[in-house]
Ligand SMILES: Nc1ncnc2c1ncn2[C@@H]1O[C@H](COP(=O)(O)OP(=O)(O)OP(=O)(O)O)[C@@H](O)[C@H]1O
């Protein structure tokens with residue numbers, strides 16, 4: 001009885017054709033034999049290819065005659081020879097075929113957000129041959145975008161993201177009609193733009209725009225392919241499609257603004273939005289061509305660190321949903337920044353918590369430093385951020401640890417060693433440092449301590465005092 005095709009009972013040298021004992025062969029002889037086998041292999045592959053081409057079972061080069069015949073049979077305009085050549089590898093997918101290609105070429109997709117998700121989504125939709133691609137973004141390309149926003153280039157830093165993507169896409173596939181919108185996607189324009197496209201992709205990065213896009217898609221009755229990515233994780237779902245829920249059915253109330261983290265603060269590895277953006281393109285293609293099962297009422301969770309995908313079922317459409325329910329109270333677009341209590345951007349807002357006399361400017365801090373005035377400088381960022389840049393003689397106590405007993409006793413010890421009562425807090429941009437000051441004021445026991453923060457943080461220091469300090 002066979003042991004399952006293993007080599008039991010034979011030496012390794014015999015395994016394979018089992019005819020020759022090669023265990024005593026020289027290196028040269030082995031190489032010669034390998035080359036011979038490789039040539040035989042190539043010949044076999046070629047023969048197989050010719051056989052398959054002749055029988056029509058598989059051919060990487062498709063005859064446009066055969067395809068055009070199939071298309072005419074289903075009453076569609078035939079693909080040109082150039083289209084057949086360009087899209088041949090996807091045309092031979094039985095589920096997709098020339099029918100899918102025709103549907104894709106006739107379709108239009110709107111991508112809102114030309115950043116980390118928008119770039120991969122756009123590149124795969126354009127490459128696949130979508131007919132018309134709308135690209136919305138108000139922002140300009142920055143150097144720190146390039147690690148993940150892969151359609152922009154070093155040369156185009158400082159120029160419009162929408163135009164930059166449009167340029168890359170045109171170079172990739174000149175057949176695609178590209179419509180760049182260098183605008184803020186707001187309530188006044190959203191519905192008008194969305195109505196001009198069949199499928200919409202949410203590739204943005206803020207909650208206000210997510211609600212706006214959702215409501216515009218429900219009002220215009222368009223499916224919304226929604227993606228997000230942060231740090232090493234990503235999410236993907238399709239809203240308002242095939243009777244599935246909309247974003248509001250799942251999230252009737254916006255989250256408190258302070259609980260929302262963006263890539264600029266939380267960080268993101270470029271390949272992660274790459275994965276999710278590609279999958280947004282895939283969902284759009286599936287919806288347009290009616291192939292497969294779209295992620296409607298399902299949420300796909302990608303864990304890049306573990307390399308795992310998990311799909312969870314979402315609740316269904318909510319009959320009481322304010323926009324897609326049975327008696328919707330929202331019949332037109334509203335003010336989403338007001339609704340969310342947050343701006344429709346993830347740019348740093350620059351909070352002001354402290355009074356002016358509780359703060360020092362970077363210039364004032366430089367004077368204090370140069371005068372060697374004894375003080376304790378506390379950098380409240382994460383340790384990894386201090387590896388990027390820091391001011392001399394700081395101690396690192398991350399904001400989340402600032403009011404812990406051991407932090408307070410460390411600060412008190414440092415102050416008493418220096419014979420000082422002055423504490424200065426610093427962070428990246430001067431937001432967390434203000435929170436730290438408030439917490440220290442409450443935690444430090446002696447009322448005559450002076451606790452201040454540096455306005456604008458290390459970013460202001462880099463811009464105004466030390467140009468050699470990196471800005472991130
Ligand atoms: N309401 C909106 N109108 C137009 N574009 C928007 C809107 N909201 C967000 N965007 C765009 O969506 C894109 C999201 O991209 P991404 O999440 O990669 O962030 P980013 O802002 O480029 O980078 P970072 O957060 O690191 O500064 C951005 O280019 C942003 O300008």
Ligand SMILES: [Zn+2]
Pocket residue numbers: 245246247248249250317318321322323324325
């Ligand atoms: Zn809903």
